[in-house]
Amino acid sequence: xxxxxxxxxxxxxxxxxxxxxxxxxxxxxxxxxxxxxxxxxxxxxxxxxxxxxxxxxxxxxxxxxxxxxxxxxxxxxxxxxxxxxxxxxxxxxxxxxxxxxxxxxxxxxxxxxxxxxxxxxxxxxxxxxxxxxxxxxxxxxxxxxxxxxxxxxxxxxxxxxxxxxxxxxxxxxxxxxxxxxxxxxxxxxxxxxxxxxxxxxxxxxxxxxxxxxxxxxxxxxxxxxxxxxxxxxxxxxxxxxxxxxxxxxxxxxxxxxxxxxxxx
Amino acid sequence: xxxxxxxxxxxxxxxxxxxxxxxxxxxxxxxxxxxxxxxxxxxxxxxxxxxxxxxxxxxxxxxxxxxxxxxxxxxxxxxxxxxxxxxxxxxxxxxxxxxxxxxxxxxxxxxxxxxxxxxxxxxxxxxxxxxxxxxxxxxxxxxxxxxxxxxxxxxxxxxxxxxxxxxxxxxxxxxxxxxxxxxxxxxxxxxxxxxxxxxxxxxxxxxxxxxxxxxxxxxxxxxxxxxxxxxxxxxxxxxxxxxxxxxxxxxxxxxxxxxxxxxxxxxxxxxxxxxxxxxxxxxxxxxxxxxxxxxxxxxxxxxxxxxxxxxxxxxxxxxxxxxxxxxxxxxxxxxxxxxx
Ligand SMILES: Nc1ncnc2c1ncn2[C@@H]1O[C@H](COP(=O)(O)OP(=O)(O)O)[C@@H](O)[C@H]1O
Ligand SMILES: [Mg+2]
Numbered sequence: 001x002x003x004x005x006x007x008x009x010x011x012x013x014x015x016x017x018x019x020x021x022x023x024x025x026x027x028x029x030x031x032x033x034x035x036x037x038x039x040x041x042x043x044x045x046x047x048x049x050x051x052x053x054x055x056x057x058x059x060x061x062x063x064x065x066x067x068x069x070x071x072x073x074x075x076x077x078x079x080x081x082x083x084x085x086x087x088x089x090x091x092x093x094x095x096x097x098x099x100x101x102x103x104x105x106x107x108x109x110x111x112x113x114x115x116x117x118x119x120x121x122x123x124x125x126x127x128x129x130x131x132x133x134x135x136x137x138x139x140x141x142x143x144x145x146x147x148x149x150x151x152x153x154x155x156x157x158x159x160x161x162x163x164x165x166x167x168x169x170x171x172x173x174x175x176x177x178x179x180x181x182x183x184x185x186x187x188x189x190x191x192x193x194x195x196x197x198x199x200x201x202x203x204x205x206x207x208x209x210x211x212x213x214x215x216x217x218x219x220x221x222x223x224x225x226x227x228x229x230x231x232x233x234x235x236x237x238x239x240x241x242x243x244x245x246x247x248x249x250x251x252x253x254x255x256x257x258x259x260x261x262x263x264x
Numbered sequence: 265x266x267x268x269x270x271x272x273x274x275x276x277x278x279x280x281x282x283x284x285x286x287x288x289x290x291x292x293x294x295x296x297x298x299x300x301x302x303x304x305x306x307x308x309x310x311x312x313x314x315x316x317x318x319x320x321x322x323x324x325x326x327x328x329x330x331x332x333x334x335x336x337x338x339x340x341x342x343x344x345x346x347x348x349x350x351x352x353x354x355x356x357x358x359x360x361x362x363x364x365x366x367x368x369x370x371x372x373x374x375x376x377x378x379x380x381x382x383x384x385x386x387x388x389x390x391x392x393x394x395x396x397x398x399x400x401x402x403x404x405x406x407x408x409x410x411x412x413x414x415x416x417x418x419x420x421x422x423x424x425x426x427x428x429x430x431x432x433x434x435x436x437x438x439x440x441x442x443x444x445x446x447x448x449x450x451x452x453x454x455x456x457x458x459x460x461x462x463x464x465x466x467x468x469x470x471x472x473x474x475x476x477x478x479x480x481x482x483x484x485x486x487x488x489x490x491x492x493x494x495x496x497x498x499x500x501x502x503x504x505x506x507x508x509x510x511x512x513x514x515x516x517x518x519x520x521x522x523x524x525x526x527x528x529x530x531x532x533x534x535x536x537x538x539x540x541x542x543x544x545x546x547x548x549x550x551x552x553x554x555x556x557x558x559x560x561x562x563x564x565x566x567x568x569x570x571x572x573x574x575x576x577x578x579x580x581x582x583x584x585x586x587x588x589x590x591x592x593x594x595x596x597x598x599x600x601x602x603x604x
Contacts, residue, residue, distance in 0.1 A: 006391075013388055021376040100337055101372045106360040107389055260353075261339040262278065 007111055014115025015082075022120045032121035040073065040128050043195075058199040063139045064227060065196070070132030071152070071226070072195050072219040075159030077126025083164035085117030090174030103260075110168065110252060142226065152226065158237045159218035163191060165244035166213055172255040194219045214240050265349070266310035267441060267473050268334065273343035275304040275329050303329040305497035306343070313440070314471035316463070318484035318505070321494030322586060327477040328367075330494070331443050334475070335365055348440055361390065364434035365443040369450065371430050373418045379429045380414040383436060390437035397436070404432040407462050424455035431459055435466055441473045448480055460486045481578040491578075493585075500585075505578070512585065513576035515549040520562065521570040529565045534558050542569075 022029055047069070051062045060068070093099040093113070102112045133152065137144050194215045198206050209215040217237045225234035281297040282288070291297075304326040311317055319327050332338035333345055336352030336359050345352060352359040373382040387397045405411055408428040413421060421429065427447065434442060444463075448456045464487060466472050476487060484491060484505070491508055493501035501508060517537070522544050529536065534548035544566075548558055555573070562568060 010389060013385060017374060017377065017381065017385060020381070021374070024376050097367075097370060100332075100367060101370055103337055103356065104335060104360055104363075104365050104372070105389055106357055108357065257339070260337065 007108070010107055011111050011115045014112065015117070018085075018116055019120075029120050033124045036121045036124035037128060040125065044069070058197040060197050063136050064223075066132055067136040067140065067226070068197065068219055068223045069195050070129045070136055071156065071159075071223050072191070073125045073129025074133060074152070074156040075129075075163060075218050076191060077122045077124070077129055078157060078160035079163035079167070080119045080122025080125060082117060082160060083114050083167050084119035084122065085114045086164075086167045086171040088116070089113060089171050090177065094174060109256070110249065114164070114168075137226070140227070148226070152222075155222040155225075155234060155237055158241050159222065161241040162214060162218050162237070162244055165241065165248040166215070168245075168248040168252055172252060175255050175259045191215050191218065214244065217241075267313045267348055268309075268311040268475075269344070269346040270307060270309050270330075270334070271344040273304055273307040273330070273333060273345060274302065274341045275326070275333060275338065276300050276302045276341045303497055304333070307494075307497070307499055309492055309499065309502055311473060311475070313473055314467065315473055315490060316467055316488045317473075317475050318488035318491040319475055319477045319494065320481070320484060320491055320582070325494040326497040327494055328445055331365075331445050331475065331477065335359070335363060335443060361437075362440045363443065364437070364439035364441075366430060366434050366445065366447045368446045369423065369427075371418065371426060372433055373426070373429060375419050376417060378415050378417055379410070379421075382418065382429075382433060383414075386433055386436050392437050396438065400436055400438070404435065404462075407465060408432055408458060424451050427451055427455060428458065431462060435462075435472070438470060439472065441475070444474065444476045444478075446478055447476070448478055448483055456480065456483065457486075463487055481582065485578055493582075495586075509576065509578065509581065513578075513581045514551060515547055515576055516555075516573055517545065517547050517576065517580070518555070518558070518571055518573045520544040520546070520568055520572075522562070522566040522568055525566040527565050529562065531558065531561055534561075 044066075047062075047065065050057070051065075055061065057065060089099075093102060099109075102109045105112055134144060137148075142148070190209065190213060193201065193205065193209050198209060198216050198220050201209075206216075210217075217240045221230070221233045221237065224230040225232075277300070278298045279301055280292065281299045283291055283297070303324075307326075307330060319330065321327055329338065333340050334347060334352065336356040339353050347359060348362050350359055372386075373379060374385070383401065386392070392400075405414070408431065410428060410432060413425050413429055416425075418426060418429070431447065434444075442463075448459060451459070460483060463474055463476075467474055474487070476483060478484060488505055490503065491501065491505050492499055493508075521542055523542050525541070529539065529544070531546065533553035534546045536544065536546050538545035544562070546558070548555075555571075559568060559571070
């Protein structure tokens, strides 16, 4: 337990440091946040156009879909801020030889790497998601209680952890291909699947995003719960997150051992 | 028990053999062909707490590879490494708590932040007690002259300034062992001297074990008591630095200012290294002749105005060893070193 606390507090110190580093590049940061907001607004416009021609998607109406979109963005925002450092492994650490320096610390390298994340732009996702979620809850006449807010925040963090674990697994490829960015990003984009109800997909993709890469637990099942459509499956999310992290860290350690024996 | 124990250590790299052309490229993709290269070949040594060891050898001799295995960055192909009672490769993080390491010019400091912020983070990572941290920070600041650097961003420091901060960061948590792989590369003489003095001071006070590799053999002359000489992945000498010099450096280099050279100078027991109109550089061994005899010989050919002598330095001796002058180094010492 003490070790867990030590690791978490170290992680927070790293985050604090990376926040300071971000603030040095204030302009970059503000421009980044704005461009991210514009990207999100474009996808919202796209949805709006879709709903000009149809009443609902897979039984979900416009407000419900937007709620799902908002919930997704909250998780993406958190995970982006906390875990996007994983994309840097190839170009930033392995290629430059900086990885050695991280391996020499008395801390698990994953803590160093994800703690060094600096994707501050994802705050745009978080804010947009939060605003959209609250507006849609009101529109859908779902009472916005303190309990509901806590629940949403809790399960959004769990969702972010799920995305983080999946990222961790995909980041393994960067041990061997410096330019793994594109590879990870393409899988990362699969979270966009969860911006729509999974029932619109065929069986293969449904299995993929529920069981293999359980993105469905990030936003889809939680949103079902908030809408009162399925109130129980949401409680599987934390279990999924824990199991996934367990698997991710084990696989990552295996890859690290392999990497250390080949001599990069 | 020795603090570092290395037995039959081997590291073999697998290198993908590249084939030419598009077909070769696809062949490689499907079934790559590997070539093996042994960078460290059956190395044995043991180091006691508090020793200052120079780990030297030509470029590509396998120094960095060895140090990477000692720190657990690299898994040995075979053989054993035990550092401070643990196997670094298996308990890397545990091992990291006891060691500090510098690899060339790579910095462990946070690029965009003031130096002191990096120090604070290191304090947290290594759980350095507050009073220890304060004490070390104060002392290191004095010894390495960091006062004005602490508040500056790392990216704005010159190489020499950065390296001084780097060295301080490496010793901050009172590591039992410090590995320094080419720490003085590219630095000017003053910074080098500061760093050497720092290493010696800390070693004296805290009995820190230091393993140092460097291109600048003055570092070794100044800092180390013992040298381990590596050649093509194998140890060819391991022992006291002074004994090494006594054994292989029993010669003197003399520079003479002369004039009126009459003839081609031919000397019986000395080797002429350099000669021009008024300068003569010679090398001779105490075993074979004396300076008086030599001067007597030389004066037959010219007038001697001045003479300046120096003992053989590590650098001179090593150059000769690499050239193959002392072919006996390998044979004699590879066997005797185990007794040391
Ligand atoms: N990752 C690697 N893959 C293949 N060969 C390597 C690798 N690292 C080092 N080598 C080779 O191993 C030999 C020893 O390298 P190194 O330990 O870096 O030497 P040194 O530090 O003594 O200059 C060199 O010939 C080098 O080319
Ligand atoms: Mg080297």
